[in-house]
Amino acid sequence: MKAITSIQNPLVKQLVQLKDKSRERRKTNTFLIEGIREITLALKGGYELETILFYPELFTSDQVKALTPLAINTIEISKEVYQKLAYRDTTEGVLAVTISKHHHITDLQFDTKTPLILVAEAPEKPGNIGALLRTADAARVDAVIIANPKTDLYNPNIIRSSVGGLFTNQVATGTTTDIIAFLKLKEIPVYCAALQASLEYHTQDFTKPTAIVVGTEATGLSKEWLEHAKQNIIIPMQGEIDSMNVSVAAGILIFEAKRQRGFK
Known part of the structure; x- marks a missing residue:
């Protein structure tokens, strides 16, 4: 399993842009979801997850497996990286890069x-x-x-x-x-x-x-x-x-x- 500990990591910088910039979300056709309930509802609504990122002190690898049994890219992240990517003040230690829908x-x-x-x-x-x-x-x-x-x-x-x-x-x-x-x-x-x-x-x-x-x-x-x-x-x-x-x-x-x- 891949791990990222630095906020200077290129992927982290890209995900910060994904969180903050509509242009980046449109360009990549992806977006970030934060929290267990929101990710669960997205899966129920037919959304496809691309990557799960989790901070192990708040959300364990076993919980990741329980959240989505599908074999998708999973990354363990440090507290600093998690705080950089998290949008909410109180959250649960897990985020998902998710593929957008078209909404026509x-x-x-x-x-x-x-x-x-x-x-x-x-x-x-x-x-x-x-x-x-x-x-x-x-x-x-x-x-x-x-x-x-x-x-x-x-x-x-x-x-x-x-x-x-x-x-x-x-x-x-x-x-x-x-x-x-x-x-x-x-x-x-x-x-x-x-x-x-x-x-x-x-x-x-x-x-x-x-x-x-x-x-x-x-x-x-x-x-x-x-x-x-x-x-x-x-x-x-x-x-x-x-x-x-x-x-x-x-x-x-x-x-x-x-x-x-x-x-x-």
Whole structure:
């Protein structure tokens, strides 16, 4: 088994770039996962691990074998190397270099005739994207689509804040135009969370194929979405503040749809 003890090792320098730089993740078609739960969920979600790195005082070679019985490249690393590569303050001593997926909207597959889809247009903060994915996992939506993404899905803060939800959801990205065309082709009506010409969200029938679309708190949804909506929907606000966090709003809308469907 190979061991790396120096943070000056070329592979370590490359992995630091993989952690920090979207460009490196795109170039190599790989990304870093940190933590037992996240790696386990990635494997369950069909991701292929390229290399496992572990700090033996926190994570043993026997645990590595139990985590993945497949014969993949395994590297023992020192505390200094681990601290250089780790993203979280509290973690479990194991990381995995993982092969990315493509996330094309044309790859989406639905096991039901009445899919429930969450669409988020141009979310900027990785933490918000992670929270959306976590909410989507809790509701077991059929897909999450990110329109006009501002960051790549394998940003470590997305993985961390989603608690591995990136791997448990069916996720796709694309332009607003392409996503609208896809939904139209699949005959999935669009419900936009917007202030203009809106009806209260609970008055709508979400038991049929449904795409719930949310935008950013700052700018809302683009005109293109509003022009193609079956109906704009609004969450009644009773306080002084006229907006809420996008993941909170999405959670309210999605779980109303789940309530109408008998949480199926």
